[in-house]
Amino acid sequence: MGLTRILIIDDEENFCKLVKMNLELLGDLSVTIATNGKMGIKLAKKTKPDLILLDMLMPGMKGLEVLERLKKDENTMAIPVVMLSAIGDEPSKTRAMELYDEEYITKPIDGPQLKAKIEEVLRRFK
Amino acid sequence: MEKNLNKKEKGAEALVSQKALFNLLGDITEAMDGLAKTKEYVDNIIKSMIDTLIVIDPDTIIKTVNKATCELLGYKEEELIGKPVAIIFAEVTPFKGARMKKLIEENSIKDHGVAYKTKSGEEIPVSFSGSVMRDKHGDLVGIVGIARDMREIKRLMQKEKELAAQAAAAEADRIKARELEIAYKKLQETQDMLIQAEKLSAAGQLAGGVAHEVKNPLSIIIQGVSYLEKKLPPKERDSIEILGMIREGVDRADRIIGLLLDFSKETKLDLRPEDVNSILENSLTLVKAKFELKNIDVKRDIKKDIPKVLADKRRIEQVFVNILLNAIQAMSEEGKIIIRSYVKELKEATNGLGRRGEDHFQIGEKTVIVEIEDTGAGISKENLKKIFDPFFTTKDSSGGTGLGLSVSLNIIKMHKALIDIKSQIGKGTKAIITLKVA
Numbered sequence: 001m002g003l004t005r006i007l008i009i010d011d012e013e014n015f016c017k018l019v020k021m022n023l024e025l026l027g028d029l030s031v032t033i034a035t036n037g038k039m040g041i042k043l044a045k046k047t048k049p050d051l052i053l054l055d056m057l058m059p060g061m062k063g064l065e066v067l068e069r070l071k072k073d074e075n076t077m078a079i080p081v082v083m084l085s086a087i088g089d090e091p092s093k094t095r096a097m098e099l100y101d102e103e104y105i106t107k108p109i110d111g112p113q114l115k116a117k118i119e120e121v122l123r124r125f126k
Numbered sequence: 127m128e129k130n131l132n133k134k135e136k137g138a139e140a141l142v143s144q145k146a147l148f149n150l151l152g153d154i155t156e157a158m159d160g161l162a163k164t165k166e167y168v169d170n171i172i173k174s175m176i177d178t179l180i181v182i183d184p185d186t187i188i189k190t191v192n193k194a195t196c197e198l199l200g201y202k203e204e205e206l207i208g209k210p211v212a213i214i215f216a217e218v219t220p221f222k223g224a225r226m227k228k229l230i231e232e233n234s235i236k237d238h239g240v241a242y243k244t245k246s247g248e249e250i251p252v253s254f255s256g257s258v259m260r261d262k263h264g265d266l267v268g269i270v271g272i273a274r275d276m277r278e279i280k281r282l283m284q285k286e287k288e289l290a291a292q293a294a295a296a297e298a299d300r301i302k303a304r305e306l307e308i309a310y311k312k313l314q315e316t317q318d319m320l321i322q323a324e325k326l327s328a329a330g331q332l333a334g335g336v337a338h339e340v341k342n343p344l345s346i347i348i349q350g351v352s353y354l355e356k357k358l359p360p361k362e363r364d365s366i367e368i369l370g371m372i373r374e375g376v377d378r379a380d381r382i383i384g385l386l387l388d389f390s391k392e393t394k395l396d397l398r399p400e401d402v403n404s405i406l407e408n409s410l411t412l413v414k415a416k417f418e419l420k421n422i423d424v425k426r427d428i429k430k431d432i433p434k435v436l437a438d439k440r441r442i443e444q445v446f447v448n449i450l451l452n453a454i455q456a457m458s459e460e461g462k463i464i465i466r467s468y469v470k471e472l473k474e475a476t477n478g479l480g481r482r483g484e485d486h487f488q489i490g491e492k493t494v495i496v497e498i499e500d501t502g503a504g505i506s507k508e509n510l511k512k513i514f515d516p517f518f519t520t521k522d523s524s525g526g527t528g529l530g531l532s533v534s535l536n537i538i539k540m541h542k543a544l545i546d547i548k549s550q551i552g553k554g555t556k557a558i559i560t561l562k563v564a
Contacts, residue, residue, distance in 0.1 A: 012342050018349035025356050057338055086341035108345040108380055110373075111352030 003030040006118065007047065009040030009066060010055035010084060019053070022111030029115070037061030041069050044076045051118055055084045056096070056104075067096055080125045082117060178242075178252075178273045181259075184266045186211045186221045198275060200245040216241035216249040220256055221269065230266065233258045242273060251276040325516050325532075337383050344383075348376050385529040395441060395540050399434035399564035402442075402494055403467055409446035410465070416454050420461070427466045435494045435561040441537045442561075445545075448530035449498045449557045456502025456555060466497040472560075487544065492563055499556040505549040513547060 006029055008016050013035050020031035032047060034040035038061055044052060052070070056063035063083060070076040083096055083104040096102055103121050105114070172179055172192045178199075181190035191206045199206075199214055212219050220229060220238055229235050234257045241249045252273035259268045351369050358365050410417075410424065417424060435442075453463050472491050487493060505513060505520075512518045514535045519528035531547075538545045544560040 012346065015342065015346045015349060018346060018353060022349055022353050022356070025353060086338040086345070107341045108348040108376060110348045111356065 003028055004051070004118075004122065005029075005047065005049040006031045006051050006053060007034060007040065007043055007049040008032070008053040009034045009037065009058075009063075010053070011035055011058040012055070019111075019114065023115055023118075026111055026115045029118070037063070037066040040066055041073075041076075044070055044079065045073065048075065049079060051122060052079055052081045053084055053114075053118075054081050057086065064096055067100060067102070071100055080121050082121055175272075178275075180206075180211065180214070180271045180273075181268055182211045182221065182271070183268050186219075186269075188214075189268060195273075198244070198250065199242060205245075214242055216243040220254055220271070229256055229269070230258060239276070240273075251280055332386065337387055340379065340383055344376050344380055347372065351376070382529065385533050395438040397436050397438055397541075400437045400439050400442070402432065402435050402437070402496060402561065403428050403430070405437070405439055405443050406446060406465060406467060406496065409443050409450060412443075412447055413450045413454065416451070417463070420454060420457065421459050422454060422457060423460070423462045425462060425464045427464060429468045432467060432469050432494055433492070434564040436564040437541060437561060438537075442541070445534040445537050445559065446496070446498065448534045452530060453498060453500035453502060453555070456500055456504075462501045464497070464499040466495070466499070468495055469493070470495045470560075487560065487562075494561045494563060496559045496561065497556060498559075499554060501554045504551040504553055505547070505555055506551055510547065510549055 006023060008019055008031055010016050010019075013033075016033040016035065020033060023029040023031050032043055032049065034043050037058055040052070040054070043049075054063050054066060058066075067081060067083070070079065070081065081100070081102045083102055084107060085104050086107045097104065103117070105117050109117075172190070175192055175194055178195035179190070179192040180188055180195055183189050188206050188209050188211050191201075191203055195201075195214075196203055196206070201214075206214070211221055218225075218240055220226070220235055220240060225235075225238075234255070236255045238254045238256075240252060240254050242252050243249055253276050254271060254273045256269050256271040258266060259270060261267050351373050355366065355369050358369070360366070406428070450463070457463075470493055472487050472489055472493055509518075509520060513531050515528075516532040517528040518532075535545060538559065542562060544558075546558040546560070547555060548558070549555040
């Protein structure tokens with residue numbers, strides 16, 4: 001069984017790096033980083049990850065728009081998305097959940113909690 | 127027969143007549159003396175009268191006036207005698223038209239309010255009484271009038287009226303002052319509530335604004351902590367302990383942000399009929415460790431079969447936990463906490479210090495009451511006014527955030543419920559929560 005591939009889309013570069021280090025340290029996960037929405041969509045299409053961690057509130061293209069584009073594209077529509085929220089954009093989070101029935105987690109979250117959530121979502125999607 | 131009388135007899139007869147004449151003259155003189163004395167007597171009475179007196183003939187010509195009349199009106203006696211009575215009246219005289227007719231018919235008038243006019247033209251209010259004089263045939267021969275100067279009486283009456291008006295005005299002022307005081311108090315309460323609402327709203331806005339900015343760095347810290355915790359070998363005890371402290375600090379900061387976010391008006395409640403006793407038990411379980419640490423005894427006086435309340439379980443639990451944590455903080459070791467729940471029909475609104483929440487209850491409404499009482503240090507009156515203010519805390523820096531009770535108040539308000547805190551220094555504090563029956 002190969003590594004589970006995760007794409008994290010978040011403008012907080014240090015956060016992304018630490019998530020990558022944590023998840024990869026905890027085992028069986030490989031993490032790719034995108035620090036903005038456009039790059040995230042491009043990488044999603046290209047690498048087709050097993051799961052996407054998507055920050056809701058980013059400068060430029062917002063998380064909700066990224067989600068909508070991913071869900072409209074047949075190459076990425078089946079990829080489960082876990083939204084990362086710092087409770088700064090409640091309406092977007094609510095809308096995303098209503099539209100796409102996606103999971104969300106609230107920051108701050110530590111490595112093991114994040115890994116547990118990823119595993120839970122992947123189990124549901126299999 | 128006269129012819130037959132002799133000279134002697136005639137002389138005797140003349141003597142008798144003379145004597146009779148003398149007697150008669152004597153009688154007349156005596157009668158006149160008496161009359162003069164009577165007149166003098168009557169004149170004296172008239173003169174010494176304090177009230178004014180006038181006598182007029184049937185043609186309303188003044189025949190007699192007394193001294194008091196002359197003094198009052200500034201006339202000499204001779205200036206009035208023979209003059210029409212109208213000259214001493216200001217406008218209306220009782221001796222004209224219908225008034226005169228009535229006077230003659232009824233033979234008298236009593237205490238008529240009219241005005242005299244003095245020689246200089248000043249008008250003097252008088253109370254006038256008149257009486258008709260008739261001869262033995264019943265014919266009118268004159269009218270006697272007595273008038274009393276009413277100026278002093280009127281002045282006294284006016285004074286009395288003014289005093290009464292002043293008293294009424296003073297009473298009105300007192301009532302107004304009382305109303306003003308009540309209105310001011312009400313205004314102050316409203317102002318307090320507005321300030322409170324403003325503080326909550328400001329805290330909510332602030333929270334919304336900073337939550338994202340603070341939570342992202344916190345996420346970085348906690349991810350870093352997780353990584354290092356995993357990487358460090360178990361022998362690095364100090365480093366692991368330091369990471370534990372950092373984690374605790376992040377948790378605390380996150381909790382404060384979470385509490386601040388609770389002020390946000392967009393927070394929605396998930397209201398359902400809930401059993402308040404089980405919410406209470408859950409809350410107690412959450413803080414059980416802290417009770418045990420301080421050896422605090424928890425006494426329950428919980429009524430079973432109380433109706434379900436309309437509540438967001440998680441939120442009400444948060445309120446109970448906040449109050450329980452405050453109670454634990456307020457007590458030294460071996461204190462006591464008494465938990466009560468019961469049904470109460472509202473008889474009147476309580477009005478204690480520390481009572482907050484919109485009054486959504488009706489007198490007579492059945493409510494569920496939860497009481498959490500401690501035997502702690504108590505809260506001073508001064509502090510009791512501030513306990514619901516965001517960031518108000520009496521605990522040292524290691525203790526609370528000063529947000530627990532303001533968040534609780536916000537939750538209570540959203541539930542249209544009431545929270546009332548009563549406290550006595552040295553005796554303890556009691557939180558009374560009134561909830562709506564589902």
